[in-house]
Structures are given as C-alpha cells and as structure tokens.
Amino acid sequence: MTHDFEPQGHTVLDSSDISRALTRLAHEIVERTQGASNLTLMGIPTRGAFLATRLGQKISEIQGNPISVGAIDITMYRDDLRSRPARALLPTTIPPEGIEGRLVILVDDVLFSGRTIRAALDALSEHGRPELVQLAVLVDRGHRELPIRADYVGKNLPTSRTEKVQVNLVEHDGIDEVRIVRES
Amino acid sequence: MKHLLSAADLSYEDAISVLDTAKQLASATEQGVGKLPPLRGRTVVNLFYEDSTRTRISFEAAAKRLSADVINFSAKGSSVSKGESLKDTALTLEAMGADAVVIRHNSSGAPHRLANAGWISGGVVNAGDGTHEHPTQALLDAYTLRNHLRGGEGDLKDVNVTIVGDVLHSRVARSNVLLLNTLGAKVRLVSPPTLLPYGVEDWDCEVSYDLDASLEGSDAVMMLRVQRERMNAAYFPNSHEYSNRYGLNVTRMNRLSETAIVMHPGPMNRGMEISADVADSQRSVIVEQVANGVSVRMAVLYLMLGGSESM
Numbered sequence: 001m002t003h004d005f006e007p008q009g010h011t012v013l014d015s016s017d018i019s020r021a022l023t024r025l026a027h028e029i030v031e032r033t034q035g036a037s038n039l040t041l042m043g044i045p046t047r048g049a050f051l052a053t054r055l056g057q058k059i060s061e062i063q064g065n066p067i068s069v070g071a072i073d074i075t076m077y078r079d080d081l082r083s084r085p086a087r088a089l090l091p092t093t094i095p096p097e098g099i100e101g102r103l104v105i106l107v108d109d110v111l112f113s114g115r116t117i118r119a120a121l122d123a124l125s126e127h128g129r130p131e132l133v134q135l136a137v138l139v140d141r142g143h144r145e146l147p148i149r150a151d152y153v154g155k156n157l158p159t160s161r162t163e164k165v166q167v168n169l170v171e172h173d174g175i176d177e178v179r180i181v182r183e184s
Numbered sequence: 185m186k187h188l189l190s191a192a193d194l195s196y197e198d199a200i201s202v203l204d205t206a207k208q209l210a211s212a213t214e215q216g217v218g219k220l221p222p223l224r225g226r227t228v229v230n231l232f233y234e235d236s237t238r239t240r241i242s243f244e245a246a247a248k249r250l251s252a253d254v255i256n257f258s259a260k261g262s263s264v265s266k267g268e269s270l271k272d273t274a275l276t277l278e279a280m281g282a283d284a285v286v287i288r289h290n291s292s293g294a295p296h297r298l299a300n301a302g303w304i305s306g307g308v309v310n311a312g313d314g315t316h317e318h319p320t321q322a323l324l325d326a327y328t329l330r331n332h333l334r335g336g337e338g339d340l341k342d343v344n345v346t347i348v349g350d351v352l353h354s355r356v357a358r359s360n361v362l363l364l365n366t367l368g369a370k371v372r373l374v375s376p377p378t379l380l381p382y383g384v385e386d387w388d389c390e391v392s393y394d395l396d397a398s399l400e401g402s403d404a405v406m407m408l409r410v411q412r413e414r415m416n417a418a419y420f421p422n423s424h425e426y427s428n429r430y431g432l433n434v435t436r437m438n439r440l441s442e443t444a445i446v447m448h449p450g451p452m453n454r455g456m457e458i459s460a461d462v463a464d465s466q467r468s469v470i471v472e473q474v475a476n477g478v479s480v481r482m483a484v485l486y487l488m489l490g491g492s493e494s495m
Contacts, residue, residue, distance in 0.1 A: 073208070076222040076490070086185075086491035088201065089208035094215050126217045 009166065009181030013155060018138065018176045021154035022051070025136055026058035028152050033103060038131070040068040040102045044120055045090035048108035050171040051138055055107060068095040068102075072127075077119035092123070100128035105152075109167040111137040114148035139178055141165050185487050187299045187308045191319040191362040199366050200339065203327050205483035206476070207336060213249070213479070222490040223252035229282040231273070232311070233259040233289045238450055238474060239311050239320075243286045246481035252489070255282070270294060274303035282306050283489055292316035307488045315353045321449055322359035324480040325406065326367055328473050332445050333403055341368035346398050348374045348430055349408030349457050350419075352381045356449045357408060361389050374398050376430065378419045395430050399439045406447040407432050407457045423456055433459040437467060445469050 013021070033039055039059070043052025049071040056069035073090040081087070106120050117135060124133065136152035141159045159165060159180060166179045185198065194202070212220060228247040232240050240256070247254045257277075259265065264273060270289075277285060284307040287295045292314030299308035312318040330336055333343050345364055351357045351373050358381075364371050371389035373380070384391055392398050399405070410426065420426045437446065446458075446468045454460045463470060 076220050076486075081222055081490060082492050084491055086487045086489075089205050089486075091208060092212060092215065122221075127215065 009164075009179045011177050011179050012157060013139075013178035015170075015176035018154075018178065021138060022054055023058055025138075025152050025154055026055055026062060029055070029105065029136065030059055030062050032134075032151070035063050036103050037065070038097075038102045040070065040095060040097065040099055040104050040130075041107055041136075042070050042072045042099070042104055042120075042124065043107045044116060045071050045073050046172055047167055047169050048106075049091075050169050051109060052107035053171075055136065068097050070095045070099075072106075072120055072123050074116055074119035074123050077122040079115060079119070094127050098128055099124065099130050101131050102128075103132050103134075104130040105134045105136050107136050109138050109169075110165050111135070111140045111148075111150050111153075112143055112165075114144045114146035117148050118146055138167060139165055185307075185484075187295075188319050188484055188488070189295050189299055189308065189310045190317050191322045191359040191366070194319070194323075194363065194366060196339070196366055199323070199326070199363060202323055202480065202483045202487060203330060205486060206323075206327055206479040209249075209482045209486070210476070210479040219249055219251055221251050222486055223247065223250040226252045226283040226489045227255065227281055228252045228485065228489075229255045229257055229277050229280075229285045230311075231257045231277070231285050231287045233264065233287070233294070234312070236288050236312070238477065239288060239318075242474070242477040243309075243311060243320075243481050243485075245478050246485055249478070250482055250485055250490075252283075252485065255280070270298065271301070271303055274298055274301075278304040278306075284309060284485065286311045288312045290314055309484060309488070312355055314355070315358075316355050317359045317362075318355040318449075319359045319363070320477070320481055320484060321356050322363040323484070324473055324477040325356075325360055325447060325449070326363055327476045327480050328447065328469055329364075329369070329404055329445075331472075331476070332469060333443070339367045340364060343369040344372070344401055344403045345369050345406060346372045346374055346402040346404070347406045347408065348395060348398075348432070350379045350410050350414060351375045351384065351408065352379045352419075353411060353414065354408050360406065361387055365389070372398055372402075374430070376420050376426070379414075395432075395436065396439075399436055400441070402440060402444055404445045404447055405432060405440065406449075407452075409449065409451060410453055410457050412453075427456055431455075431457050431459065432462050434461050434465075437462050437465065440467070447473060450474070 041052040043049035056067040060067045071093045073092045134151040137150045138154040140153045141157045164181045168177050286309045288311040295310035365388045374392050374395050448470045
C-alpha cells in the first residue's frame with residue numbers, strides 16, 4: 001500500500017488543511033505587516049489569484065477593514081516563452097488604488113524554481129513602484145533556481161524533481177486539495 | 185498559427201483564442217502598460233504595396249507595443265518602383281532576418297504566394313490582398329461585435345450582422361462572412377446586384393438588394409466604403425441614387441433596434457454610404473474599431489511569434 005502505485009498520486013493537504021494553512025498565513029501577514037493600511041495582495045493566475053482572494057477575506061475579517069486584492073499575469077514576462085507555442089494570456093487586475101507606494105504581497109500556489117516570481121516582479125514593475133514586495137505561497141516544494149524565497153509559507157513540502165505538486169481549488173477544480181503526482 | 189492568410193484558416197478555437205488574447209492585451213493597455221516584452225528580439229516587416237494609413241499604423245503600433253523591431257517597407261520610393269519582383273524583395277527581407285512579414289498587396293493571392301513559395305522562413309500576415317481578403321479587419325470587427333453584443337466573451341452565436349455596399353470589390357466583406365460564420369453569427373449582404381461577386385449564392389450568408397427591408401432584426405450594420413474609382417464605372421447610375429438606396433442615414437438608423445451598432449472599416453465617404461450624423465452618432469463604433477484593431481493585431485502577432493518557432 002505505498003503511494004507509488006497510485007497513478008493519480010496522493011493527497012498531502014486536504015480541504016481543512018488548506019483552510020487552516022490560509023488562516024495561519026493571514027495571521028502571520030497581519031502580525032508582520034502590523035495591520036498596515038496600504039496592504040495589497042496580488043495573486044498570480046490561475047490559482048494564486050483565487051488564493052489571494054481567500055487570504056484577502058481572512059485578513060479583512062481579522063483586521064476589520066477591506067483589503068485590496070488584484071491579479072497579475074506573468075505569461076509575457078516568462079523566461080521560457082520560446083520553449084513552447086504561444087501561451088494563453090490570463091487576466092491582470094490592478095486594484096483602483098494601484099500599487100505605487102503600497103505594501104504588495106505576491107500570492108501563488110506553489111513555489112518551485114522561483115522563475116514565476118522573478119517574472120511577477122518584472123510584471124509588477126510595469127504598474128508602479130511598491131514600497132515593499134513580499135511573497136506568500138501555499139506550498140514551498142524546494143528546488144530553487146534563482147535567489148528567491150517566500151516570506152509566508154503555508155506548507156513546506158520536500159519533493160523530488162520527478163514529482164509534480166498539483167494544487168486543486170474549489171473555484172477552479174471543484175475541490176480543495178494538494179496532491180503529489182509522479183510525472184510519467 | 186504559422187501564417188494568417190485567410191479568415192477561413194481560423195478554426196473556431198483559433199478565432200476565440202485571438203479574441204481572448206486581444207482582450208487581455210487591451211486590458212494591459214487600459215491599465216497603463218505602454219510596452220509589453222514578449223516579442224523582444226523579433227523583427228516584423230510591414231511590406232505595403234498599396235497605400236494604407238490605418239492598417240499600416242495599426243500593425244506598426246501593435247508590433248512596437250509587443251517590443252518587436254519594426255521595419256516599414258512601402259513600394260513607393262523603394263526598389264519596387266524600379267521594377268523589383270516580389271520574390272527578390274522577399275529574398276532581401278529573408279536575408280535581413282524577418283520573423284514575420286505583414287503584407288498588403290493589390291494582387292489577390294500575393295500573401296499566399298509569399299507564404300508558400302519557400303522564399304522566406306518567417307510567418308506571413310495578410311493585411312489585405314486585392315479584392316480577396318483582409319482577415320485582421322474581420323477579427324477586429326468580430327472583437328468589436330463581441331464587446332458590444334456579447335459582453336466581451338464567448339462567440340457571436342445568432343448575432344445578426346448586415347453588411348451593406350460594394351461586396352464585389354470588398355476584401356473586408358469576404359473575410360467577415362467567413363469569420364462571422366465560424367463564430368456562429370448570421371450574415372446578410374445588402375448590395376445592388378451589380379456589386380455582388382460572381383458565385384455569391386454559394387457563400388454562407390443571405391443576400392438582399394433591399395436595405396430598408398434588412399434593417400429590422402439587425403444587431404449590427406456594417407457599411408462598406410464605395411471606392412471613388414467605382415463611381416464612374418457604371419456599377420450604379422450615380423452617387424446620389426446609390427446614397428438614396430444603400431446609404432445609412434438617420435431615418436434608417438432610427439429603424440434599427442435600440443442596441444444595434446453601426447460599423448465601418450474606414451476610410452468613410454461621409455454623405456455617400458454613411459451620413460455624417462450617423463458616423464458621429466452614439467451608435468457608431470467606428471473609432472472604437474480602430475482602437476480594437478491594434479489589440480487584435482497585437483494578439484495575432486503574439487500568437488504567431490510569442491512562442492517557439494514550431495507551431
């Protein structure tokens with residue numbers, strides 16, 4: 001009964017684990033930012049954007065004031081654009097307050113090589129100069145290829161490079177779970 | 185997408201993908217991002233054998249906003265006026281390393297020849313060839329229709345589009361009939377019999393000679409330009425009669441449904457196929473079509489050049 005024989009992989013976080021992790025992240029963010037009024041969460045589509053929305057709700061429940069939430073698509077800023085046919089673009093939504101002088105927290109589902117975050121920093125700089133940029137991720141699976149680290153981590157998940165971490169969210173996949181899948 | 189030669193080359197999925205990509209690119213522009221990086225290091229050549237203002241400027245703006253290098257080549261004042269053939273011009277562009285060639289030519293089929301003769305390795309975009317096709321115009325029209333009539337999403341299922349005027353010489357009409365059908369719209373062509381092309385009965389659309397009978401039930405009316413050189417060529421008795429029967433004036437516009445829009449690919453002959461007060465009215469989306477043209481051409485160039493070579 002080892003998970004090696006399960007073709008769909010195995011679940012490492014279920015729905016209540018994800019919810020608890022996000023609640024803890026929200027509290028950490030409030031603590032570290034000291035209830036800053038210029039906080040803006042920027043999710044990286046697809047799933048990072050949903051996570052940013054959820055985190056924003058939780059933080060605003062704790063602080064009792066609405067949190068500015070947006071989304072930033074990184075597709076055109078990737079360093080591997082030429083390795084595949086042109087990719088579909090995803091929505092970018094900059095909140096009305098903008099990001100100039102704001103305390104921006106980038107939100108993504110999985111932190112892996114760090115290349116997505118590098119691209120996100122480039123994409124972000126097109127829209128203004130934040131006072132500070134931090135990074136929150138649901139899962140940090142290691143194997144960094146750039147000098148990038150997360151400020152807030154939901155779950156550290158040691159993985160092998162042959163494995164794939166799959167995050168499913170209700171908003172997009174109909175279920176909340178994090179799975180480890182072996183790549184065929 | 186390696187080339188874009190005809191609106192018929194676009195499958196339903198391709199067409200939706202261009203429109204969705206254009207939507208994201210337009211939103212980036214609206215949010216103040218003047219320049220996007222994906223075509224950095226790519227070279228786009230605008231090869232224009234025929235006069236054009238908006239199409240050339242639109243392609244140039246599109247390529248530049250995606251950070252491509254742009255070379256403008258117009259036949260006037262170039263070696264073409266010294267008699268250079270399309271082939272030799274193409275070989276020159278290939279030697280200069282063009283990744284895509286945007287071509288406008290007065291001969292139908294020139295883009296197809298350029299794409300398939302083996303002269304160049306880059307992609308070819310048809311920016312209007314003779315009386316044949318103008319696929320990016322059809323895409324920007326579809327984008328404009330989708331924005332106004334379908335909330336900027338999905339396809340154009342059951343949208344009734346009436347295209348009025350000189351269909352015979354119009355590459356815009358042909359490309360629009362093809363693309364609008366792909367997207368599920370219902371197209372009706374309205375034109376004097378002399379200005380309908382041979383074989384139009386095999387096109388996937390309705391044909392009528394009567395504009396007044398076609399206004400009700402139209403969700404959009406697209407007026408085609410009457411080219412001045414046609415006015416004296418006996419296709420219709422005189423411009424006054426044409427305007428009376430096929431021109432869009434306020435009386436006719438008021439018979440359209442409340443949500444219907446008025447389109448024109450430009451340049452307009454005010455007072456001929458469209459009256460000035462219609463062109464400047466609330467229903468007219470003509471200026472918007474121009475803005476949408478840049479977004480749609482950005483999308484086409486991004487999808488052609490924004491990924492790996494082997495598409």
